[in-house]
C-alpha cells in the first residue's frame with residue numbers, strides 16, 4: 179500500500195468515525211444558561227474588584243476573578259426604569275419613549291414598557307430557554323406589563339420601583355406591596371435581598387439540565403437603608419452612619435449573589451452559565467454616600483458617574499478569567515450577546531442597538547474604534563456621546579462640554595474650544611441619532627426624579 183493510498187484510507191476511516199459525532203454536535207448544540215444580575219444604585223467604586231477598601235464583597239470579587247472586568251461598562255440611562263427597558267429590549271429606550279420612571283398605578287396602561295417591544299425573555303423562550311425573573315420589575319404596574327406577560331415563564335419579586343427590606347418596616351404604598359409570585363400575592367418572609375438570593379438559587383437548581391435564562395434584579399443597595407445587625411457588624415469600621423448602612427446593603431447583596439453562585443457550582447453549572455453583572459446606574463452619592471470615584475457626577479446625570487458602572491462578564495472555560503477589558507461595552511449588548519449564544523436566528527430578533535461582545539472578550543475580534551454610544555435624559559435636557567476616548571456631555575446647567583477620558587477620567591477639563599472638529603462631529607452624531615427618538619410617552623411621578631440630578635456636582 180503506497181503512502182498516498184494509506185493516507186486516503188486513514189482519512190476515510192476518520193470521516194466515518196467522526197461524522198456521526200459532528201452531526202450530533204450540530205443537532206444539539208451545547209447552549210449555556212444565561213444569568214443577568216443587576217444591582218440598583220451601586221456606586222462605581224463600591225466593590226472590592228473596583229478598588230473598594232471598606233466594604234467586603236468576596237462573592238462579587240470571585241465572580242470578577244473568574245471572568246472579565248469591563249472597566250468601561252455603561253448602562254443606557256442614568257436611572258432605574260429606562261435602563262431596565264433598554265436592557266430587556268436591547269434597544270435604546272428613547273426610540274420608544276421609555277425615558278422616565280413609571281408611576282406606581284395598576285390602572286395606568288401607559289406608564290410601562292410598551293407592549294409592541296420584543297423582549298429578551300420572549301426571544302429566548304422561542305429558542306427553547308426556560309425564562310425567569312426574580313426581583314425588581316419597575317417596567318409598569320398595570321397587569322398587562324406583568325413579567326409573565328412579557329416573556330418570563332416564572333416571576334417572583336416586587337413589581338414597583340423599590341421596596342422595604344424588612345417585612346415589618348414602613349414605607350410608601352409602592353414600597354410595601356406584597357411579593358408577587360406569578361401574579362399571586364404573598365407576604366415578604368424575611369430580609370428582602372436574602373429572599374431574592376434564595377429564589378435565584380432555587381431557580382438555577384430547579385432548571386438544571388435544560389437551558390435557562392434568569393434575570394435577577396436586586397433593589398439593593400437602593401435606599402431605604404434598612405439592614406440587619408449582622409450586616410452592620412461586618413462594616414462597623416465605617417464611621418459615617420449613612421455609608422455604614424449603605425455598605426450593609428451592599429454586603430447583603432454580595433451574600434445573596436454568593437448563594438446563587440454556590441447553587442451554580444453545586445449543580446455543576448458554573449462552566450455552562452454565562453453571567454453578566456452590572457448596576458442599573460451610578461450611585462446617588464448625596465443620598466446614600468455611595469462612591470463613584472474617580473468619576474464625576476452621580477445617578478441622574480450623563481456624566482460618567484451616572485452611567486459608567488461596575489460590569490463583569492463571566493463564563494469560565496470560554497472567556498478569559500481575571501482580565502480587564504477597557505473598550506466601552508453597553509447594557510444594550512446583553513440582548514445581542516445572549517441571543518447569539520442561544521442560537522437565535524436573525525429573522526427572530528428585533529432590530530438591536532447592541533452587539534455580541536463575546537468575540538471581543540475572548541480576543542477573537544477587536545471592537546471598532548469608532549463605536550458610538552449615546553445617552554439622552556429628560557427628553558434631551560441632558561445627553562452624552564462616547565466615541566473612542568472622547569465624550570461629549572450636554573447639560574442644562576453646564577452647557578455642552580467635550581472631555582478626553584483617556585487623560586481626564588474625571589471629566590474636569592472641557593476641550594470643546596480646543597477640539598472644535600471633534601466637538602462638531604460628536605454633536606452631529608448625536609443629532610443624527612436623536613432624529614430616530616421620540617418624546618417620552620410618560621412622565622416620572624412627582625418626587626421620583628433622582629435627587630442627584632438637581633446639581634451637577636464635580637467629584
Ligand code: CA
Pocket residue numbers: 218219257258400458459
Ligand atoms: Ca437604580
